[in-house]
Amino acid sequence: MSDEEQVxxxxxxxxxxxxxxxxxxxxxxIRRRVRRRRAAGWTAAAAAALLIIAGFAVAxxxxxxxxxxxxxxxxxxxxxxxxxxxxxxxxxxxxTGTRLTVYAVPLLGKCVAERDPNRDDLVLDDDxxxxxxxxxxxxxxxxxxxxxxxxxxxxxxxxxxxVDGRSPRGQPFLFSxxxxxxxAAGGWSEQKAVWLNSGAAVLQLYLTRPGGPDxxxxxxxxxxxxxxxxxxxxxxxxxxxxxxxxxxxxxxQAAGWFSSHNSDVRFMLTVAGNPLxxxxxxxxxxxxxxx
Amino acid sequence: MEDFEAYVSAAWPRLLRSAWLLxxxxxxxxxxxxxxxxxxxxxxxxxxxxxxDAYLRAMLASTYLSWWRRRWRGELPTEQLPEQPAGGGExxxxxxxxLLADALARLPRQQRAVLMLRFxxxxxEADTARALGLRIGTVKxxxxxxxxxxxxxxxxxxLLSEGAGR
Numbered sequence: 001m002s003d004e005e006q007v008x009x010x011x012x013x014x015x016x017x018x019x020x021x022x023x024x025x026x027x028x029x030i031r032r033r034v035r036r037r038r039a040a041g042w043t044a045a046a047a048a049a050l051l052i053i054a055g056f057a058v059a060x061x062x063x064x065x066x067x068x069x070x071x072x073x074x075x076x077x078x079x080x081x082x083x084x085x086x087x088x089x090x091x092x093x094x095x096t097g098t099r100l101t102v103y104a105v106p107l108l109g110k111c112v113a114e115r116d117p118n119r120d121d122l123v124l125d126d127d128x129x130x131x132x133x134x135x136x137x138x139x140x141x142x143x144x145x146x147x148x149x150x151x152x153x154x155x156x157x158x159x160x161x162x163v164d165g166r167s168p169r170g171q172p173f174l175f176s177x178x179x180x181x182x183x184a185a186g187g188w189s190e191q192k193a194v195w196l197n198s199g200a201a202v203l204q205l206y207l208t209r210p211g212g213p214d215x216x217x218x219x220x221x222x223x224x225x226x227x228x229x230x231x232x233x234x235x236x237x238x239x240x241x242x243x244x245x246x247x248x249x250x251x252x253q254a255a256g257w258f259s260s261h262n263s264d265v266r267f268m269l270t271v272a273g274n275p276l277x278x279x280x281x282x283x284x285x286x287x288x289x290x291x
Numbered sequence: 292m293e294d295f296e297a298y299v300s301a302a303w304p305r306l307l308r309s310a311w312l313l314x315x316x317x318x319x320x321x322x323x324x325x326x327x328x329x330x331x332x333x334x335x336x337x338x339x340x341x342x343x344d345a346y347l348r349a350m351l352a353s354t355y356l357s358w359w360r361r362r363w364r365g366e367l368p369t370e371q372l373p374e375q376p377a378g379g380g381e382x383x384x385x386x387x388x389x390l391l392a393d394a395l396a397r398l399p400r401q402q403r404a405v406l407m408l409r410f411x412x413x414x415x416e417a418d419t420a421r422a423l424g425l426r427i428g429t430v431k432x433x434x435x436x437x438x439x440x441x442x443x444x445x446x447x448x449x450l451l452s453e454g455a456g457r
Contacts, residue, residue, distance in 0.1 A: 003438050004410065010447070011406075011407075011411050014388045015311055015411075022317055024303070030328050033326065033328075033329035036329075
């Protein structure tokens with residue numbers, strides 16, 4: 001076999017088996033993306049048309065004389081300028097509803113730098129809480145570092161939306177600690193969060209307690225397909241108001257569930273290090289405080 | 292467009308394999324293929340009468356490279372368990388994939404794209420150059436460097452000889 005034939009053979013062998021859950025084409029998700037592209041296309045066309053009209057209006061001489069700018073005055077900010085700061089990906093609200101943590105978007109090969117927390121912005125309205133994070137992206141060796149900021153709200157968040165002031169049309173996800181076990185009550189303490197992989201938009205939280213077992217907890221945005229792309233669990237537990245999917249695979253167990261107030265966030269919990277027996281993993285889950 | 296959906300059903304696994312060779316992660320691969328199919332939908336009447344697989348593989352490679360130039364916008368689902376190495380000492384697909392993923396991750400992205408198109412998509416050097424907007428000489432040098440890197444990878448070397456011995 002030539003080098004090239006060997007590589008062809010290697011690539012074929014390595015990709016021969018696609019995970020069962022991904023074998024079927026997600027038609028609904030593709031259709032959604034097609035619709036989003038069309039909507040974005042119309043928006044862009046409308047924006048371009050508006051810019052042309054606006055440019056024409058600016059180019060025409062105005063009827064009134066222009067006021068001369070004061071010497072040394074800074075140019076006025078325009079809406080076309082990009083808002084300063086970095087966008088954030090998701091937010092977490094604690095059990096009291098008053099401690100809000102937002103996580104800056106992870107970028108491949110980059111980290112957030114030059115942050116001045118005093119320049120972060122928090123605006124409280126009746127129907128929404130708007131957060132804006134200061135900082136810029138710069139190249140870095142470890143792009144799994146998480147940049148986050150925790151704010152204390154004067155009143156519980158309640159039903160208010162949480163939006164990114166820098167990209168208000170974005171769709172950051174929000175999850176509540178009420179959707180996850182009370183790890184502190186179980187004796188676990190939370191280590192600093194990291195991103196699961198380079199550039200991956202999945203938070204990973206490491207939880208440790210004396211005597212173990214240590215846990216890995218990953219919340220991530222997830223939009224389930226109507227045709228059920230969630231992997232079939234080995235069994236399901238009902239804990240509190242939540243349906244917990246339990247996966248027992250050789251060498252690893254995992255529990256997965258959706259946030260209760262919407263289905264946009266999927267949580268996953270695994271045991272770090274040596275796996276437990278199947279029954280012991282179920283017992284561990286049942287022993288946690290879910291509410 | 293029923294024929295588009297029928298094509299997607301049939302082509303999905305093979306496009307996913309091509310995308311995995313670029314991203315070495317099944318979920319990023321899925322995100323990449325979905326993105327490319329959504330873009331291809333509007334062009335389907337033009338694509339369908341040619342060689343749709345080749346067209347879409349070229350789109351996979353160029354989209355992947357443009358994502359890298361901007362940023363990865365993917366959203367990763369997490370309910371899939373990480374793949375576990377197969378037991379029994381035999382080098383199964385999962386282990387092989389882990390080794391290959393490591394080796395691919397060490398290649399520059401353009402070399403990875405060239406490798407996918409040339410050796411998985413069966414593109415000629417000229418077609419690869421056209422798809423990626425490169426000169427043929429650049430495609431040749433990327434190919435040669437990528438092959439050399441794989442050949443010199445100690446773990447892959449054993450696999451390559453194992454394949455050759457079949």
